[in-house]
Amino acid sequence: MSLKIAFLIPTLSPGGMERVMSQVVNYVADNKTDEVHLVLYGKKGDIFYQLSEKVIVHTHDMVYDEKYRIQYTFKTLKWLRREIKAISPDTILSFGEIWNNFVMLALIGLKYSIYLSDRCQPNKSFGKLHDTLRKWLYTSATGVIAQTQKAKEIYRTQFKHNHVVIIGNPIRSIAPCNIEKENIVVSVGRLISTKNFDQMIDIFTQIDNPDWKLVIVGGDALKQNNSAGLQQQIEKLGMGERIILAGTQKDVESYLLRSRIFAFTSSSEGFPNVVGEAMSAGLPVVAYDCVAGPSDMVVNGHNGYLIPLFEKETFGAKLKYLMENPQIAEEYGRNAKHDIEQFSTDIICEEFYKTIIENA
Incomplete structure (x- = not known):
């Protein structure tokens, strides 16, 4: 009927x-x-x-x-x-x-x-x-x-x-393509305070692995104008060549497919699509376990890691582990792509x- x-x-x-x-x-x-x-x-x-x-x-x-x-x-x-x-x-x-x-x-x-x-x-x-x-x-x-x-x-x-x-x-399906992988940790989100990109920049800087880059995809929003402050932070740390603020991009998919790990320091979410899309692109995820969202997708030690909120040292340790163990990162990425199909x-x-x- x-x-x-x-x-x-x-x-x-x-x-x-x-x-x-x-x-x-x-x-x-x-x-x-x-x-x-x-x-x-x-x-x-x-x-x-x-x-x-x-x-x-x-x-x-x-x-x-x-x-x-x-x-x-x-x-x-x-x-x-x-x-x-x-x-x-x-x-x-x-x-x-x-x-x-x-x-x-x-x-x-x-x-x-x-x-x-x-x-x-x-x-x-x-x-x-x-x-x-x-x-x-x-x-x-x-x-x-x-x-x-x-x-x-x-x-x-x-x-x-x-x-x-x-x-x-x-979550839309992201098909693999011929884009060559690089040693990139990628994150996606509006440059608003609750995304805590300043923390991510500090965490990545502390890892101090010159073979890797951090790329943050997203632009200013909610009249917060945080991009200027984040760029100043990057320059002050001497990380201008290794941490890139890519701004707002229509083709986010290409950034995900080029990267090896997805990092997410947001502390306020409903259901973060960007985490799901990163998993669909075959990326392992390291994310803060904020009030809602990541824990419904990310499984510790299977497709990534959930980090207690604002525990920067633990976040950095897990991120570093995946950066230094490519076989584990690839395995978690394969698991992520399979697991996210339920969405x-x-x-x-x-x-x-x-x-x-x-x-x-």
């Missing part, structure tokens, strides 16, 4: 949450017989990611003006409620922490099957108002989708919800689909 499924997200502008939503929406539209609706209710209904022709897209034509923010918010709530009632979906999937509050407020009192998926560090506070709303509103959702085991544990306590399921992110696009999108239709 075909169903009507509504997928809700503020926008499909460039971003991790938006990319995953586009993958799930396209998978259902192209592989199932259901009627697929995508409702974009944010200030701008931008669509950066390509959508299947079978997807029915809903956007509003309201113009946002900061002077009338409250009025605009109420108008959007009314529009979203009206749009969902017109679609009359059998089930709904909504993405986005604070945005899920908005969706639940818009649909309050309506008897729809609603699944909420949070996409960030699970113990993150959004301020007293939004934290209170989340605790109140999430209890009435049909189900809550967590990205990691740790997130599930936190959500079950935080939201007092009995139906919390774990679904990771879809393939088709497998993860099918998990989303089965979850949201179980009560339809």
